[in-house]
Amino acid sequence: MDNSNGDVAIDFYHRHKEDIKFLKYMGMDASRIKNSKLSDGSLSGGINREGINFYNNVIDDLLTNDAVLFEFVECGRDNSSTEPYLCVHHQLLVHATAAKLYRDKYQVFQKGLIGITLVSHWFVPCSNTKEDEDAVSHSLDFMFGWFIDPLTQGDYPFTMRALVEDRLSKFSTEQSQLVKSSFDFIGLNYYITYFAISISLLSRVDVSYHSDSHAYKLVYTEELSYNWHTVSGYMQLELYEGFEDLRLVIPNFTN
Known part of the structure; x- marks a missing residue:
């Protein structure tokens, strides 16, 4: 073990503009983003505005690069036993x-x-x-x-x-x-x-x-x-x- 870690990894947070342009350049027809769910109730520390702005920017950049967005919803809200x-x-x-x-x-x-x-x-x-x-x-x-x-x-x-x-x-x-x-x-x-x-x-x-x-x-x-x-x-x-x-x-x- 060399004690390296994955703290930085692909760094999409800072490189999303570049990554999205690469998706378009490569002709990719599918990509996935997953954002943290906003709480239904109150948050003691308040909403992370930087996080909200980040996902707004990602969506804007995807649309600018001709991405077609769809929401993958309700997949886990039915029968978790099957x-x-x-x-x-x-x-x-x-x-x-x-x-x-x-x-x-x-x-x-x-x-x-x-x-x-x-x-x-x-x-x-x-x-x-x-x-x-x-x-x-x-x-x-x-x-x-x-x-x-x-x-x-x-x-x-x-x-x-x-x-x-x-x-x-x-x-x-x-x-x-x-x-x-x-x-x-x-x-x-x-x-x-x-x-x-x-x-x-x-x-x-x-x-x-x-x-x-x-x-x-x-x-x-x-x-x-x-x-x-x-x-x-x-x-x-x-x-x-x-x-x-x-x-x-x-x-x-x-x-």
């Missing part, structure tokens, strides 16, 4: 179909590679109990395994099948073969480590993707690592150790 699973299921099928098309028609002479980038947190148990250790396993299955198992094994993790049951879509034999090995490389984004606690210790008040894993996630902090009861709020700390731990368990999913 829609995340449907979304990922079709995302995997679309990826696999595109990968097959590229391999069949272009890869032999372009010599390119097909990859897919996944995102996963790392999880540590809140206690040494078997329940919290299971919560870690479930959390990984419901985040990393959700994608990597179909890509390497042709189906979702057994844990997901058992806990989600018929709300989790099924692959046909042909689809399973299509998705399996539909990549030449896997990219992995890691951002943060969470404590996982068995949801059996809490009240499960709804049925959704977030509760199906029977695990509750609490942001990992140094203070929390000593006594997780004493820390209130979600204090974020990105830990590179979590990425190393995540990297070490990848063979468990791919073999």
